[in-house]
Amino acid sequence: MRGQGRHGGGLGRRRGRNLLRPTLLFLMHQGPAHGYDLVDKLRSFGIEDIDPSLIYRALRDMEEEGSIQSTWDEEKTQGPPRRVYTLTSEGNDSLQFYIEDLQTTRNRIDQLLKEYTQHMRDDDGQFHKK
């Protein structure tokens, strides 16, 4: 499996990293979906300059971790058969962890940006050699 070994249900080393996984989990929280659709839905979250293989990979990895499950779609498609991914309750838990993690991440980014603009206002955009 790619990625960390989970310990105690947390996000392990995936803490504080990118938005792909949490966004995927969120999308599947809304209902089952195919990889190909997810590639498209991710666009509206700003995840667009990404090779589709990364998304398929994330899905496979999350399945190995037990966050989602897949079966082949019964219905006829415009091409080869599609996998339908469904969130498991472990995946739902994982999503909760991600959400909390993202909240603290956002707070930290906020703090940095705030202190930055504060500093810029006080000191007029110059960095100080001394």
Add this chain to the structure above:
Amino acid sequence: MRGQGRHGGGLGRRRGRNLLRPTLLFLMHQGPAHGYDLVDKLRSFGIEDIDPSLIYRALRDMEEEGSIQSTWDEEKTQGPPRRVYTLTSEGNDSLQFYIEDLQTTRNRIDQLLKEYTQHMRDDDGQFHKK
């Protein structure tokens, strides 16, 4: 050099949510500093469960990239000699890129969190099998 080749002044692969480098650059924007001090100052930005070697490494890498410069401190210390790191104007530019990047990252996190709470309110916390 560790890390990406810079192309056109952008952040390359270093975009997203890792706050170490932008925070370091911000701290040095306020004035020169030693690695050992920076390790400490980072705590107030929530960066505390981190091995100091990662910070020293980030500093060395950023020096190779030209974002900062170092000299050995003249003054006597409580231990071995210390490096003093100073932001360069390239580093200042880099900080600007990071700030902008963090703004868009925050917006995306915001969007995800908002849609998530929205979805939870509408659909009562259940994920949907169908």
Add this chain to the structure above:
DNA sequence: CCATACTAAGTGCATAATGTCAATAGATAA
């Protein structure tokens, strides 16, 4: 029928980023 394009998913390899642990070495105080 055949070329082309789109749909759908997966593989392999390379490189970049991150983490862990230990080593070195000066200063200080017991």
Add this chain to the structure above:
DNA sequence: TTATCTATTGACATTATGCACTTAGTATGG
């Protein structure tokens, strides 16, 4: 002189990400 804190560095392993390429089914037009 042993231990502890200061200060930085190095080696090695693991994890994450990006890119190029492959496989294959379906649809469409000539």
